[in-house]
Amino acid sequence: MLIIPAEKSLDWKNPPWMTLALMLACLVIFVFYQGKDPRLLHTAVQHYLDQGLDRLEAPIYETYLEREIRLEGEADRRTDLEAFRETVAAGERASLAVTMLMDRPFFDYLLANRDLLMNGRQRQYWTEARVPIQQNLINEISAYEAGLVPAEPSLYTLVSYQFLHGGWGHLIGNLVFLFLLGFTVEKALGPGRYLLAYLMCGVFSALIYTGFSWGSKIPLVGASGSISGLMGMYVAFFGMRRIRFFYFLGVYFNYFRAPALAILPVWIGKELYDYWAAGSTGIAYMAHAGGLVAGAGLILLLGKGWFQAREAFHEPEQEEQDRQFTHDYADAMEALARMDFTLARKRFEALWRDYPDRPVVLEHLYQLAKLRPDLAEYRQRTRELLNQYLKLQQPDNLLRTWQEYLELGEAIHPLEAEEHNRVLFAALRQDDLKVAEKAFARVRDTGHRELVREAGRLLADEFGKRRMEPKANEYRLLLKTL
Structure with a gap:
C-alpha cells in the first residue's frame, strides 16, 4: 500500500529549481560517475574467471554461508545459500563470480582466515590474484567508493550516498517521489533551507540505518532516506490540518482527506513492520523510518525558527481562492441588487483588501463612490x-x-x-x-x-x-x- 500527500499543486510560474537541480545531480552522477561500474565489474569478473578463482573460492563460500546460518543467526542467508547451490548446479560461472566478488564480508572473511582456509600455494596464489582485483576494481565501484558502509561510516559518505542509486528502476522511482514531494517542501522553505533540510534528513537517516546495521559491510545507496525526510516535513508543515492524500492499493487508487500528522505514525509503523517481517529484500526500511522522523522533527522542533514555512506557502491554492472570491463577490453583488449601498461598499472594500489583483472590484467601488x-x-x-x-x-x-x-x-x-x-x-x-x-x-x-x-x-x-x-x-x- 502506498500513501503520499497531494495537497499542493505545482506552480510553474515559480518552478522548484532546487528540486530539479537535485534530480539532475542524481541523474548526472548515475550516468557519468556510476556509469563506470558495469565496466569495472565486467573486468573484475573476467580476471577472476581467467585465473580460476571461482573454483578456489566456491567451496569456501558455501561453507561460509552455512557458518553464518548456523553460528551468526543469519536466517536470511538461507535464501542466498539455496540460490548459490542452484547456480553451481547450473554451471553459471559468471553469476557465481559476481555473487562472490560483490560479497564484501566474504572477502574480509577470506582475508582474515586465509591461513586456515588455504594451503601455502593456494594462499600465495589467492593473495597475488584476488587482492588486486578487490583493491583496483571492486573497491572502485561507486557503491563501495562513495556509498555508506555501516562498518566504516564517514562524514563524506553520509552525504555522498544520497546521490547514488542501484539501477535505473531505483533512480527513476526516487526521482518521481523527489519531484512529487520536493516542490511543496521547497515552496515552504525556499531553495537554500530546503537543500540544507534535505541533506540533514539524509544524514540522520543514514545514522539510524548505521545504528541498526552496525558492523555490516554492505553499502547503502539512494535518496530514499532524504525523500522520506521530505514526507515527514510535508505533513509537519500542515500539522493536524486535514489535507488530501493519494493512495494506491493493488490495482485500486483514490484520494482521501485526513489530519496530516496522523499519517506519520502509519508510515513509520509500516517501515518498522517491513523491517522486522519482510526479511532480506535489499530495501533500507530503517533508513526510511529515520528519514520520516528526521523530517518531521526538524519542522516540529525548529518550525518556528530556522525552518519556519514562508507565508506564501500557507496561501490557498488558486482554485480555492477563485471559489472564495466568487462566493464573496456574489454576496457583495446581492447587497448591491438590494440597493443596500453601505453594506455593498463594505463587502467590496473587504474584497479589494483580499484580492488587490481583481480590477472588477475597484470598478464597483468607483461606481459606488x-x-x-x-x-x-x-x-x-x-x-x-x-x-x-x-x-x-x-x-x-x-x-x-x-x-x-x-x-x-x-x-x-x-x-x-x-x-x-x-x-x-x-x-x-x-x-x-x-x-x-x-x-x-x-x-x-x-x-x-x-x-x-x-x-x-x-x-x-x-x-x-x-x-x-x-x-x-x-x-x-x-x-x-x-
Missing part, C-alpha cells in the same frame, strides 16, 4: 482606477474615466497635475490629440510650470509630425511665454 461626487472618496477611487488602467494598459478605459471625473468631480476635488499629465501621454498613444489638448489645459491650470513645458513640447512635436504647423506654432509660442 460616484454616487456622491461631492465626497473626497470619489477622487480617491478615481485616482486608484486611473492607476489600475495604466498598469493594465487600458487607455480607452483610462480616458473614459478621466473625462467622467472632469464632469462630476473635478470642480470640487481637482486632480493633481501629474494625473492629468499621465492622461495626456495616454491620449497621445491613442492618437487622440483632442483629448491630449484637453489634458494639457488641465495641467496648465494647475500652474505646474515644468509639466506644462514638457507637455507643451510634446504637443508641438506631435502637431509638427502631422504637418499641422498652425497648431505646432501655437504651442511653440506658448512655450516662449513660460
